[in-house]
Amino acid sequence: MNTYQALTVDWKGEELKPEVRGYSLDDLPEGDVTIRVAYSGVNYKDGLASIPGGHIVNSYPHIPGIDLAGTVVASSDPAFCEGDEVLVTGYGLGVSHPGGFSQMTRVPAAWVVPLPPGMSAKAAMAVGTAGFTAALSIHRMEENGLATGQGPVLVTGATGGVGSWAVAMLARSGYDVTASSRKSAEADYLKKLGAAESISPQELELPEGRALQQERWAGAVDPVGGALLPHVLRSVRYGGSVAVSGFTGGMDFASSVLPFILRGVNLLGIDSVQCPMELRRKVWGRIAAEWLPEEDMLDSVVHEIALSDLPDALTQILQGRMRGRAIVNLT
Incomplete structure (x- = not known):
C-alpha cells in the first residue's frame, strides 16, 4: 500500500469541515512503529476535534481518531515486529498527533499496546477508549x-x-x-x-x-x-x-x-489519556480475560461504519444521538 485514505478536518473558508483525503506513505507522521489500521472508534473527543471551539486541536488540517487497532508493518523499536497485532489509545493520538481515522499511521513505540491474547482488532475497538x-x-x-x-x-x-x-x-x-x-x-x-x-x-x-x-x-x-x-x-x-x-x-x-x-x-x-503503560496493559488484560462480552452482546453495543460515514457520526455523537459505540472499518 503506497497510498492511503484518512478522514481530515480542515478549514473551508470560515467553516471547519471533515472530508476523506488521499495520502502517500511520505505523508506519515514521525514515530517508531508504522501500523496498518484495521479499526478505529468514534469518541466524543473526536467530535470536538471536528468543530470550531472544541479546544482539542490547535492546528488544522488534522486527522482525528483517539484510538486504533491494527497490524505493525514496520518498526524501528525492537519491542515490536512486522505482523504484530497492536492497539493505541490516548497519549497524543488524534490530538497533537494524527489519529486513527486513517488507513495507515506511524506512532511512538511508547504508545503501543500489544493486542491481548484472544482479542481481535475489531473487538479491541469495539471496546476502544470508551x-x-x-x-x-x-x-x-x-x-x-x-x-x-x-x-x-x-x-x-x-x-x-x-x-x-x-x-x-x-x-x-x-x-x-x-x-x-x-x-x-x-x-x-x-x-x-x-x-x-x-x-x-x-x-x-x-x-x-x-x-x-x-x-x-x-x-x-x-x-x-x-x-x-x-x-x-x-x-x-x-x-x-x-x-x-x-x-x-x-x-x-x-x-x-x-x-x-x-x-x-x-x-x-479517571484519566485514560496519560494512564501509565503498566496499568494500561493490566486493564486491557482484564478486559480481554474478564469483561469482553459474547459476540451478540458486542453487536448490541457496537455498530460498524465506513470512513465515508464519519462526518455524520461525529455530528451524532456531539448531539448525543449515538447509542453505544460506532467503530470505523478501515480495511
Whole structure:
C-alpha cells in the first residue's frame, strides 16, 4: 500500500469541515512503529476535534481518531515486529498527533499496546477508549474497596460509549447495576446490557438544603459530571467511590465536603489519556480475560461504519444521538 485514505478536518473558508483525503506513505507522521489500521472508534473527543471551539486541536488540517487497532508493518523499536497485532489509545493520538481515522499511521513505540491474547482488532475497538475508560473506572473503584454484594452501582450517561461499557462490564462481574439515562426509550437496551434497573437523571436529583442524603449507591461510574455529580456524591454509601471520567454535563460542579469527611467517599478522577503503560496493559488484560462480552452482546453495543460515514457520526455523537459505540472499518 503506497497510498492511503484518512478522514481530515480542515478549514473551508470560515467553516471547519471533515472530508476523506488521499495520502502517500511520505505523508506519515514521525514515530517508531508504522501500523496498518484495521479499526478505529468514534469518541466524543473526536467530535470536538471536528468543530470550531472544541479546544482539542490547535492546528488544522488534522486527522482525528483517539484510538486504533491494527497490524505493525514496520518498526524501528525492537519491542515490536512486522505482523504484530497492536492497539493505541490516548497519549497524543488524534490530538497533537494524527489519529486513527486513517488507513495507515506511524506512532511512538511508547504508545503501543500489544493486542491481548484472544482479542481481535475489531473487538479491541469495539471496546476502544470508551470501554477502556469504563474498565479503568471499575478497576480503580475496586482498588478502593468496591466489591459485589455491597449494593447497587450507579452508571450515569448509560447509553453513551463509556456508560454502555460500564453497565456491561459491571454486570458481567456480578454487580447490581442501576443505569441512568435521559433516553427513556432505551430501557430495553440497558436491560440487555445487564442493568437491573434504569432511571432518569431527574430521579437522581435530591432536595436542596441537605449536604447528605440517604445512602444509596455502593459506587458510581460517572462520565457526565456537571450539576448531577453533587447529587450522586450525597447519596453514596460509606466508603464508596465515584469514578468521574467526563464532562458532557458540564465542567463545573458545587458540592459540600461532607460526603468526603463524614462518609469517606472517594472521588476518583479517571484519566485514560496519560494512564501509565503498566496499568494500561493490566486493564486491557482484564478486559480481554474478564469483561469482553459474547459476540451478540458486542453487536448490541457496537455498530460498524465506513470512513465515508464519519462526518455524520461525529455530528451524532456531539448531539448525543449515538447509542453505544460506532467503530470505523478501515480495511
